[in-house]
Amino acid sequence: MATLCFPIAILLTLLHQAEPSAETSVFVQKGQDVRLNVQTNVQLKEDVDVLYWKFNRLDNVVKYPPKVTFERYRGRAEFSEEDFSLLLKNLQEGDSGLYDAVVTGNNDRNVAKYLINVQERVEPPVLTVDSVSSINGTCNVTVACRGQNTSVNSSCNSSTCSQVGGERRRAETTTVPLLSVYVAGGSIICNHSNQVSWANDTKEIKTICLEKERDKEDHNYAVTVGMPGPIIHVIIIFVGCALIGW
Structure with missing residues (x-):
């Protein structure tokens, strides 16, 4: 031994x-x-x-x-x-x-x-909404996440984000920060990070979708109110005739 x-x-x-x-x-x-x-x-x-x-x-x-x-x-x-x-x-x-x-x-x-x-500490990114749409009752939001000469375009709903079009995300290296877009806690998060720091910008999905619905309602109301007087009269007469069976 x-x-x-x-x-x-x-x-x-x-x-x-x-x-x-x-x-x-x-x-x-x-x-x-x-x-x-x-x-x-x-x-x-x-x-x-x-x-x-x-x-x-x-x-x-x-x-x-x-x-x-x-x-x-x-x-x-x-x-x-x-x-x-x-x-x-x-x-x-x-x-x-x-x-x-x-x-x-x-x-x-x-x-x-x-x-x-x-x-260096990364600069705060900027998250902007490009478009909002509804498919089968699901609100979909297309966003752009930008930071330090690179960007990511993504389509998001209440549970996930997927990259669409635009510049491809570059892999994180010792010199190039990483941009990522994801959903957490009901918000879309644009995260900008390197090995020593991080910063993000967020937007709540529910708020984005409600604002879109309000804008649509306001637009419809504006169109109705903005109709010329004779057209409104014709619509009223047409509806009245339909009700009394003419």
């Missing part, structure tokens, strides 16, 4: 100290802070090892020991001597890129890899 435990212990130690195999993607809203932690066990050999946090493998952010914050990042980065983590402050779009921590000494090894993507 002891013979088996010894190789297992060595394997667990190697796994614990293994370098990160891929970057960890992190999405940050513009202007916010983010803390990056080392991803393996780090033990610096005195007078031999030095740890660097780097940006895009070219620019040095901080080094330790001794603790030095390089000029570009002074006031914008904080290094922790206790756990070797890096705090980046007030991130801007130009700060997007690869951040990695490297221990240099007898052998160089990577102890953290982060791919940072800084995004």
Whole structure:
């Protein structure tokens, strides 16, 4: 049993100290802070090892020991001597890129890899009603959802929405926000989102359909009231004759 435990212990130690195999993607809203932690066990050999946090493998952010914050990042980065983590402050779009921590000494090894993507907060979308119709007693509403140079046209009823015509919805990527239209709680919801924020515009289906019915009634009333006097008289005489059997 002891013979088996010894190789297992060595394997667990190697796994614990293994370098990160891929970057960890992190999405940050513009202007916010983010803390990056080392991803393996780090033990610096005195007078031999030095740890660097780097940006895009070219620019040095901080080094330790001794603790030095390089000029570009002074006031914008904080290094922790206790756990070797890096705090980046007030991130801007130009700060997007690869951040990695490297221990240099007898052998160089990577102890953290982060791919940072800084995004702005999405703009509120605009939901507009294009048309309203009734099919077999069901109110159908065609709407347009617009936001940041893209749009979605959908046909909705009280339970669901389906995309119709117009521009196809684009898949969400690290740079392109996602527009979606759906029904929830009796309302049509136009949702605009990316990985760090979201905003929406809503319209109640019942209200849209009632307004359409009122507009139809007002139109019919206006047509009737707006008829010339002689035509109304003819209609009245025709109805009267029909009632007395002429």
